[in-house]
Amino acid sequence: MGDNNSNSSDVSGSSLPSGFEYWRKNLCFMTNMGMTETERDEFAVFKEWRDKTKSCIKCEEWRDWVLDYSPTVTFMQDQITKIGGNINKTNIMCDICDESKGGGFNPQLGILLCANRLGSKFQLEDTLAHEMVHAYDHCKFDVDWFDLRHHACSEIRASSLSGECRFTRELRRGAFDNFMKGHQECVKRRATMSVMANPKCKGQEQARSVVDQVFQSCFSDTRPFDEIFR
Template identity: 40%
Template sequence: MAHAGENHAAGSEPSTSNQTSASAQDAQAEFFDYEKSDDGAPKREDLGYDLFHGRDKTYRENMTSPYGKFENLFDTYHPRCKTKLTVALKSNPFVKLLLRAMEESGCSMYKDRHFSCEPCSYQVAGGFDPQANQNIISSQGMMNRVLTHELIHAFDHCRGKVDWYNNLQHVACSEIRAANLSGDCSFSGELRRLQLKGVKKHHQTCVWQRAKDSVKVVRNCTDEEAARAVDSVWDTCFNDLAPFHKIPRNKKDAIRAARFRYDYDI
């Protein structure tokens, strides 16, 4: 998640930010054995960078070639993405609450520095790059939800020492929280995806499945490894609702959370 300067931890509150963060980080770590590059670091494809074509050297070279520059003249997706990003940052209560929460934790975010519209794989709609401190927003539809999801990762990065590269449990915890709090598993969203297989405990099932799938995709691990990581931190991370005061179902819940936690109208 994006932040300025050093990591900062949020204030202590029961079942919220730094209690859950500490619990997730103090649990016995399961380290995932990435295939190493020649210098001993995990390969970029094992960290999800290959899902974002704009971060590939060959792609960048092609786009700066005469043909690439000509092709860019007819690109309508990028400006549309940037327009939707601007609207979300200025008007969406979920996004505004998360930006406020990060500012309160010492991690102010700036549009031109911390957000980027880029082409990406069909497997993802957005991403967070902890190395560049950027949220990568590449989907044209559902910008508000995608941005909320990625800002939850940013908030987690801001408030605690998340080991994105070596600790699969830390990644799983943030993916659980993002799926739980961003609207990923809303009734309407699941209905559109034809994934609504029952009402009872469907939200929990959806959060578990989406978190597991996200871990598997962005960390290039097996289905079993992703499921084990999610299960190992489930209770702690599913019940960590910061910076919301409950699982938000609509924009009114985000507005109430801002008033409840920060005495702030958005």
């Protein structure tokens, strides 16, 4: 996780194409013309590494910016520190993710930001705030992440407090019907999707049921904020 140059040994050297030469080779690659199979394989490795590196560099730039200038992120970072945690750029890692998610939290490793799933610094800001709520909960409460009720509670809080369910984000997702249903419905929907990914969860019906069971108490708990940010 977080090793932006994991494939650099495969493509390092002075012969890497750039500028016009990269454009020419990419055109050959896309049209399947003017390249041998060996050249195609070599260029495919380089292209994958190049795209990954560019994505991760941009992700790290956005990460550093929000750590300095986002009121939500800087507030969460301070609150985590106050209860004995430590979330900073050394354990907030950018990498390429196979899954369709924006990020993740691991109690031992820190926070993962999925560089290939985050299209702007403001989307990264919401994602980082979401994962920081999980980090806060892990430090503040005795969270068992394999207990579906515990997991659901933290997901409800993270979706509600991070800003990812404010109406502008819902509209940008094209979820007009969901926007009309309101903030709480967005939180329930996104929490259910996250709980479904828990290996202890047997499917959507169980995830939705668990979210409903704990929703009111967990949604009402806005710590460390005084109120919900919308």
